[in-house]
Amino acid sequence: MSNDYINMLANLAVHSAHPGGIALTKYAIEQVPLSIADKILDIGCGTGASSILLSNLGMEVVGVDHHPKMIEKANLLKKQQDSDATFLCEDITNLSFQDESFDCLLIESVLTFTPLKSSLNELSRVLKPKGWLIAIELTVKQTLTKDEKDELVAFYGFNEFYRNEEWVTLLKNSGYEVLVNENGEEIELSFEDAFSDVELGIGDSHSYETLNKHLLLTDKFQSKLGYRLFICQK
Numbered sequence: 007m008s009n010d011y012i013n014m015l016a017n018l019a020v021h022s023a024h025p026g027g028i029a030l031t032k033y034a035i036e037q038v039p040l041s042i043a044d045k046i047l048d049i050g051c052g053t054g055a056s057s058i059l060l061s062n063l064g065m066e067v068v069g070v071d072h073h074p075k076m077i078e079k080a081n082l083l084k085k086q087q088d089s090d091a092t093f094l095c096e097d098i099t100n101l102s103f104q105d106e107s108f109d110c111l112l113i114e115s116v117l118t119f120t121p122l123k124s125s126l127n128e129l130s131r132v133l134k135p136k137g138w139l140i141a142i143e144l145t146v147k148q149t150l151t152k153d154e155k156d157e158l159v160a161f162y163g164f165n166e167f168y169r170n171e172e173w174v175t176l177l178k179n180s181g182y183e184v185l186v187n188e189n190g191e192e193i194e195l196s197f198e199d200a201f202s203d204v205e206l207g208i209g210d211s212h213s214y215e216t217l218n219k220h221l222l223l224t225d226k227f228q229s230k231l232g233y234r235l236f237i238c239q240k
Contacts, residue, residue, distance in 0.1 A: 009163040012119075014216040016075040019053050019083075024115035024142055025233035026190050031056045031114065034140045037186055037237055040065065044109035047132065049098055050116030054080030054091065060112070061091040068108075070096035099124040103132045110138040115233070118144045118164050126180040130240060139182055139238040142190060145170050148230040161223060170234055177238055186237035 015023050024030070040046070042064035048057040051069030053076055061067040069091055071077055080093040096102060098120055111133055117125055133139065146169045150158070158164055168176070174184050 009161075010212070010216045011162050011220060012073060013075075014213045014220070015052060016073055016079060017210065017213040018217065019079050023052065025144070026142060026235075028055055028059065030142060030190060030235065031059060031112075034112075034142065034235055034237065035060065035063075038110065038138050038140060040110060040138070045107065046110045046112060047103070047108040049111060049113045049129070050119075051080060051093065052076050054083045054089075054093060056112060056114060057091040057093070058083060058087055058089040061089045062087075067091045068103075069093045070098075070101070072097055099128055101128055101132055105131055106134045106137075107132050108137060109134055110140065112140045114142045115144065117141060118166070118168075119162070120165055122166060122176060126176065130181055133240050135240060137240045139177075139236070139240065141177075141236045141238070142233060143168075143173060143236065145173065145232050145234050146230065147232045150230060154227070154230070158223070158227070161219065173234065173236065177236060182238035182240055184236060184238050186235060188235045190233040190235050 014020075026033075040063075045066045046057075046060050046068070048060070048067060048069040051057050051071050054069050057067045057069035057080065067090075069080055070093070071080070072095065074095055077093050077095045080091075083089075084091055084093065094102075098116070111129055113129070129139065144164075144167070146167045150167060155167060158167075170187070174187060177184050
């Protein structure tokens with residue numbers, strides 16, 4: 007998943023690049039009966055914003071990402087916000103944690119970038135029985151042409167594209183009961199654009215060119231791509 011897009015997020019320290027931003031993260035968390043005794047794994051944590059949000063609620067949180075610079079930025083944000091969250095560099099398909107280590111898994115716009123079957127199997131391994139999986143993921147609303155898929159794969163490094171019903175089937179086949187399946191674009195939230203927290207001047211020119219390309223692609227594919235919130239129980 008190390009490509010220009012992911013490198014741009016790390017270089018510009020984009021804290022909430024997933025669709026819906028931190029407001030959707032807060033909304034999703036409120037839908038799950040979590041307590042301060044719960045241990046949370048934030049997978050693909052990026053620069054750590056969601057992990058720190060959960061940590062500030064009093065939960066034990068571990069954020070993992072495969073990108074070393076993301077973990078570096080997450081630890082910097084942790085220090086700035088005096089958070090107790092822990093950040094580790096990990097591979098989603100081969101996590102270092104013991105079986106059934108976590109009460110809840112949070113994964114925001116990550117699975118689409120990974121070999122999905124291997125990722126879902128590994129997530130199931132580290133999640134406790136009756137544990138929660140909160141996922142915000144890209145969905146296909148209208149059929150993509152081969153050229154459109156190629157363009158998206160070349161820029162983002164997506165592994166595959168799934169419609170909502172395909173996501174549900176994949177999650178169920180991995181042992182999850184899908185309790186919430188909401189169109190993220192229809193959830194009424196008040197939030198700033200996910201890229202509004204970019205600090206101008208902190209990145210290189212290539213990163214800003216990549217950001218501009220991302221914004222152009224977002225506009226180009228807004229009628230064909232969407233995102234959904236899945237809340238599942240193992």
